[in-house]
Amino acid sequence: MDKSSKTTTMAEVAAAAGVSKMAVSLALRGSSRVSESTRLRILEVAGRMHYRPNPMVQTLMANLRATRPVEMHSAIAWVTAFDSQDGWADHWVYREYYKGAEQRAQELGYRIEPFWAFSEGMNGARLSDVLCARGIGGVIIPPVPSPATEIDLEWQHFASATIGYSFLKPKLHRAAANLDDGMTMALRHCEDAGYTRIGFVTPEDTDKRANHTWLSVYLAWQRFQPKKRVVPMLYVEEGVPIEDKLGAWLEKHRPDVIIGPNTEFVEWLPELFGLQIPEDIGYVSLSKPIKHVYSTRITGINQQDADVGSCAVDLVVAQLQRNELGLSNNPKVVLSHGVWERGSTLVESDADLEGSASEDQASVTSN
Structure with a gap:
């Protein structure tokens, strides 16, 4: 057998590093139970010897951990970059991300620890030193203020x-x-409910932060609509309040339903323009709140944001378990499907709902 193809064992790494197998195991998992200097030395030896964990052993240990309480053995840094330390927590979506990450980390034996990238005197090198000194090998970057x-x-x-x-x-x-x-999903439900003039409204900064994803799907959908059904979207430049542009757009294009990320439409439409929802115009939220902050129960997409935070933890922990540090040449993208939630801002029949629900499920299954 070619010696170059021989699998390095944990015992061999331990012997080369002059430590126990337990110390190697703890170091590879990012545990604070070994000193930072020892952990780095073990990681260097493991890398030099091309050590890779046995996937069958990892599966066995995962099953064992699932049947007994897990030990909190390391932190994963939650590195934020807003103007203030807690600025990220002002938005309910980001709080849901954190909540999901925190729960999943706990299930896997980790904890989530927030760090502010822009605290006084902080820079990337110093923050890196702080994290390494704390034995923190995992980092999650939640959404940032700007691309x-x-x-x-x-x-x-x-x-x-x-x-x-x-x-x-x-x-x-x-x-x-x-x-x-x-x-x-939002477009399909509007069509199934009989709406023919479907408008899309988005602020420029939201569109940029969404990487133009909603916009590209809406424009592609419009490409195949009859001309009389095409409603020019309302794209609101940064710094301009949506409500300042909304009235003229409504008057000119007469949409019968609006799709958008801003839940404030349930207040703006009746209070500013005298339009009752859904009698005069329908509304669908692309990111509806987990809790009902309005008297009106909004129809739209529950993005299941806590699941997104959970997936981020899975991505980081998987790398830690494989001893994969540094930037990947082939970064992965994990997408979490949202679900349609019926409310009172769109007129849907039970038949509409049942037909769309089966299509939504088929979409999730095919992906």
């Missing part, structure tokens, strides 16, 4: 993933809601 936002961590030390579409540089493994499927 231009950069975080200059020393990525070679970390297993990493980002959430959503807003963090673009460097390219990380990504967990996100399946936004194109969400727009497709």
